[in-house]
Amino acid sequence: MLAPKTICEKRFGCNVSITEPGFSPVFAPIAPAPSGYPDGVQRSGRPTIKDVARAAGVSPTTVSHALNGKGVVRRETAERIERIASEIGYRPSAIARGLQSSRLGLLALVIRPFHSLDTFLPEGVDYFLRIAGAASLSAMERGYSMMLIDDPTRPGVPPSALAADAYIVTEPFENDPVLTMLSEQRIPFVTVGADPARRGLFHSIDESAGQQARTMMNHLSEAGARRMALVTGTDRNDWNLGSRQALIEWSEARGQKPLVLALPEAEGEQVGDRVIDHFFSGDPTDRPDAIFCLTGRHAAGVTDAAIRRGIRVPEDLLIAAGSGAMQNRTSKPTVTTLDLRPEQTAQIAVEAAVALAEGRPVAEPLTAPEATLEIRESTSRAPVHAP
């Protein structure tokens, strides 16, 4: 008996009703527990609409009306009900309400490569964690909660992972089964970046990966690049594929063989040597004088590897990243990046998801904010003077 008692002394930390006579809760509800049970013990530990009704001497219907401002209730009655409800600490159950409307006021953010994120250190997950934080906040401002989930199609996912009113899926893969499942279940969703194989079929926020890539390629070109290489991730999402396509078109327009390499996002900085080996070991005339890495961690690794090999950055080789990681701002040299402004994207996504959840139309087209070019030392052959 001792162990459980110790545990249950923590206030309501466990589900056991507290009945020991000597126990007097410090933060008890102001009013005694609603009667109906001989000794004031509540069944579920939480007052229901019936408890309020009983205490107010009315029917549950009237309580519901009063508390929701629906129907017609005499003023005094309504006020009395409200007072009693707050006295006994009544809060309507979101679950019971949800059963009616099949809406919980819950949104879900599906971070597609969640499990492949090998670390939650900020250099690893900059973009996604910024989206997650901003999306949670935006959701709350609109009266929704946000859950973060991985892959709701995996066997054994919590049923709650399927209980959101609408979903935001970031960077879906080609023919992403998550989208297939959501659409089969007729669950509303919006994606950040299209499913590359099903463009236009679903609501999606256009990231214009190609456009953003061109922004960077133009910058590299102005910075002196004649021959550009691109390092993408291996996930088959719109960002990787769209950027790749843009580089290929750019190269072909200049009569050059495209230099592209895809390496796993999760390997981060480690890919540095492999990238340099790949581009610098073959035909010297095919060597790039600029490497554009889609992820900031890849760019950091490549910068490191280049310098270790005696390749000067930016003098011999320009390096840039398509999405900034923190260390790109402080590395030596600092690395030019695109700031994708994930906070803004998150807000757009939440707005769309809320609209869908409420059955309202979505104002299309949905477009991600234009990325901001953050020019740093790695692409500045004339020395950068700090202001």
Added chain:
Amino acid sequence: MLAPKTICEKRFGCNVSITEPGFSPVFAPIAPAPSGYPDGVQRSGRPTIKDVARAAGVSPTTVSHALNGKGVVRRETAERIERIASEIGYRPSAIARGLQSSRLGLLALVIRPFHSLDTFLPEGVDYFLRIAGAASLSAMERGYSMMLIDDPTRPGVPPSALAADAYIVTEPFENDPVLTMLSEQRIPFVTVGADPARRGLFHSIDESAGQQARTMMNHLSEAGARRMALVTGTDRNDWNLGSRQALIEWSEARGQKPLVLALPEAEGEQVGDRVIDHFFSGDPTDRPDAIFCLTGRHAAGVTDAAIRRGIRVPEDLLIAAGSGAMQNRTSKPTVTTLDLRPEQTAQIAVEAAVALAEGRPVAEPLTAPEATLEIRESTSRAPVHAP
């Protein structure tokens, strides 16, 4: 009619049933929608247990038994039901289930200073976003989803914010109303860091702020500090108050007047000049030769300001941070930090929350992992040689 049509061409992106004759969904459920409605239109857009029962020619009870492996169902019957259920894409409603058990399989992470986080850039929210990411993952591994919420006591919070099975509250304030509310509602929760005014009353993961502070102060002392100053945040949480207390005791044990300054966490790097002004403008004999900032952003700002004033770091002044921000690893000089290992803390918190949600006892005491001292240039008077 045109606008809405355009919108609804997106697959189920809106809640309107698709009835235009020409429309043929690409990813329709394999089997036709369950009958019961003349034209195969489903009411809620989602098959229910009744639909399965009807299609299988059995009662809902039997479907429930078969799908949950409860009761006794003939093997063939069970198999047929399972087949049909998956054919029509049936998934049990987490909401309806939740009504029974008052459990949704949902956890909530309350990041106490969520709104005061002024940015989701990684240098601002390192610690909390690492917790959030790791907690979401840990929760999923245990069959729960995790929502990120701010303050569930604010008026107008989504009811869903109150629907979690258990809560994790990070860095509660003194007499935190969130804890009061949760305990009044008898909702189980665990805190990361105790409520300083109600220590021991609730389940909480002990961060040993004082212990961690002493680790750093010992290091500073070994690094040559004679007179240490502490910069805390202004939130009245255990981390700030416990560290403050530790510095005071440390100073008094040495017969020194404690040098402590509290500045808002959200002001980040901006506090640099104020800190230097405060400690360096008065009596020269009261000047610190080491400044310990609890947040990495404060430390970054102080380092900057010191150097601008011609104070050399580490020669004249040692600087350290109680929780690392990314830039501390790459600034000039790099700054010594404590890595609080939030991923580990998150896992411990999730385990406890799951136990509470399931009515199981929590293995106390709950202790945060020991922080790791990451010694860098800002506290290394002998030059650091990279390996």
Added chain:
DNA sequence: CTGAAAGCGCTTACAG
């Protein structure tokens, strides 16, 4: 103005 009844989609004794 108020309340009895039905129903949201499940589960769970309980009776056949």
Added chain:
DNA sequence: CTGAAAGCGCTTACAG
């Protein structure tokens, strides 16, 4: 082995 009934906590026509 199977199913009718009651109930989880609400809301919503509908009848008084």
